Amino acid sequence: MRHIKALIALFIVSSFTVSCFEDNDDNQISASQINDFVWKGMNTFYLYKDDVPDLANDRFTSDGDYANYLNTFSTPEDLFESLIHQRQTVDRFSWIVNDYIALEQLFSGIITSNGMEFGIFRFSSTDTDVYGYVRYVLPNTSAASQGVKRGDIFYGINGTQLTTENWRTLTGAENYTINLGTYNDKGTPQTTDDSVNNTTQTIALSKAQYTENPVLISNVLDVGSNKVAYLMYNGFTGTDQFNAELNDIFGAYKSANATELVLDLRYNPGGSVNTAILLASLITGQFTGEVFSTEEWNAEIQQVFENEDPELLINRFVDNNEGAALNSLNLSRVFVLTTNSSASASELIINSLDPYIEVVQIGTTTRGKYQASRTLYDSPNFSRSGANPSHTYAMQPLIFKSLNVNGVTDYFNGLSPNANNVVGESIHNLGVLGDENETLLARAISIIDGSGKFPISTPSKSENLIDITGSSKDLLPLTNDMYTDKEIPDELIKRILFE
Structure with a gap:
């Protein structure tokens, strides 16, 4: 009976004094209780289970051993990430969320969006500055009403230059202003001398709940x-x-x-x-x-x-x-x-x-x-x-x-x-x-x-020459x-x- 220990441990781990936090209903629950769910689910279903020693059926010798293991992780996210097989190369796509209500809305096509779907690019894989380009605009959104159009280039958000480190945070805000630029190809076929010229033009955008028709x-x-x-x-x-x-x-x-x-x-x-x-x-x-x-x-x-x-x-x-x-x-x-x-x-x-x-x-x-x-x-x-x-x-x-x-x-x-x-x-x-x-x-x-x-x-x-590093879908x-x-x-x- 391969998972009996894990099932019994569900009732044991709650007695351990691990960090507690409030869920969406303001009920306190220990991290270890959720960790028990994380380990059991991964042990049962994970595609790469055989490649993760901590997911082996015989990994724990007793319920206490199992409970102590769960208690070493202060958050469910930490445990989940520790069980991922080769995050950078093999499993780039598994994830965990703390609000499955929002997740279910995403599956239904309900998102929070300003309607500007964009890509992020840079001219060289060594550049830290990046730029956005509008791929398409969703109808009946802030971007549509503000005249954003496919092909628009923006170099910054609220006056801050986009970089490899900040673009997700800046564009993840509910409200922001894009700083528009123009693409300058210098009249040559090479991309090595290309640049984006800053302009003073800006567009303010606001996100709202939106159901996107695919x-x-x-x-x-x-x-x-x-x-x-x-x-x-x-x-x-x-x-x-x-x-x-x-x-x-x-x-x-x-x-x-x-x-x-x-x-x-x-x-x-x-x-x-x-x-x-x-x-x-x-x-x-x-x-x-x-x-x-x-x-x-x-x-x-x-x-x-x-x-x-x-x-x-x-x-x-x-x-x-x-x-x-x-x-x-x-x-x-x-x-x-x-x-x-x-x-x-x-x-x-x-x-x-x-x-x-x-x-x-x-x-x-x-x-x-x-x-x-x-x-x-x-x-x-x-x-x-x-x-x-x-x-x-x-x-x-x-x-x-x-x-x-x-x-x-x-x-x-x-x-x-x-x-x-x-x-x-x-x-x-x-x-x-x-x-x-x-x-x-x-x-x-x-x-x-x-x-x-x-x-x-x-x-x-x-x-295929310019380095596309991400998009709004990310x-x-x-x-x-x-x-x-x-x-x-x-x-x-x-x-x-x-x-």
């Missing part, structure tokens, strides 16, 4: 005799509402007789595995029931699934969304626009469709996130139901890695376009999203119409996350815990 742009373009659907999709949010809207959009593509699709995931950090399956099934439609992806968990859970219900390890193409028939396009080819900000579920789409249809990737290399996570709550089966009312801590550890039907996974360095389709965004001339002349979309169109009018990309001033805990809400039967959870 569909930013949806239209159908006439390209010669072809009807080309274009979808800029900025997050696999996974809510019933947005999934239904996605199906409706594909219904409009179908009604317009679209025969090609350009899927713009350049700023999409990922999200729900289920929504990725839905989107892939809308793109295709001819592979219902076939394997979209498979999952590889830690050795213990993998063995239980394989013995008891191996179908739980398989994600299959679907033909409906909550009972509603899909408006699938039955395409044999799809164009996917990517940058280093394309991650997790965005990469899952590329990797899992690749064995079935032609996936033409255009842009730059993706982030390299092939692992998925799951929200763990402090309850007997780690689900939301029955969660400990004394605190609102939850964890989002990596729990499995995804493989396509051919077993391809571990694309740690990202997924790359072929050489002819490496096209970087130009910071000083981003173009209009959805416009046929915008660089990445223009490359797709040139392939579709066969005109060859779009030359092989010259990397001058483009994203301020959210879900950045680059791929998560599953798959229900694991309680009897399997009990088997994993006690056998």
Whole structure:
């Protein structure tokens, strides 16, 4: 009985005099009580459990030994971080939060935003000064009302120069003023002499609660005799509402007789595995029931699934969304626009469709996130139901890695376009999203119409030369996350815990 000690220890640790703090309901709870939840959850589900000695089933010789171990960590965050396997290189994505209410709002697409979605860049990897550039503006927000537009450059916040150390803090404030600049390329093709010139122009922005629709742009373009659907999709949010809207959009593509699709995931950090399956099934439609992806968990859970219900390890193409028939396009080819900000579920789409249809990737290399996570709550089966009312801590550890039907996974360095389709965004001339002349979309169109009018990309001033160090999405805990809400039967959870 592998976890009995941990379960019994739950009642023991509370007697230890460890630091106490108040939760969101002003109830005092010891750090060790939450630490017990952290260790048990990681010991049960963590993908890299076998690589972390402190998570071994035989790590503790007695309940007292276990309790003393928990008491060495003054906060749940400290314990959680100590259990992460190679934070900088292998597990860059697991995290813990002390307010799962806010977390659940994020999963629903509810954020606090001023509407300015931006990237952060510098001219050299040794520079400490960084600059912001506006990628897009969300409608009906402060940024939209203040006239912020794609391509705007800002060098500071409230008069303070942005740096590698301060940009997250400065842009994380509820209210701030951006100091605008202009990009100066010095009239040369090299980036080594480029700079941002400061101006006196400022724009004041305020954040408010906002529900972001992952569909930013949806239209159908006439390209010669072809009807080309274009979808800029900025997050696999996974809510019933947005999934239904996605199906409706594909219904409009179908009604317009679209025969090609350009899927713009350049700023999409990922999200729900289920929504990725839905989107892939809308793109295709001819592979219902076939394997979209498979999952590889830690050795213990993998063995239980394989013995008891191996179908739980398989994600299959679907033909409906909550009972509603899909408006699938039955395409044999799809164009996917990517940058280093394309991650997790965005990469899952590329990797899992690749064995079935032609996936033409255009842009730059993706982030390299092939692992998925799951929200763990402090309850007997780690689900939301029955969660400990004394605190609102939850964890989002990596729990499995995804493989396509051919077993391809571990694309740690990202997924790359072929050489002819490496096209970087130009910071000083981003173009209009959805416009046929915008660089990445223009490359797709040139392939579709066969005109060859779009030359092989010259990397001058483009994203693949200028160092992109972050984005506004990095301020959210879900950045680059791929998560599953798959229900694991309680009897399997009990088997994993006690056998």
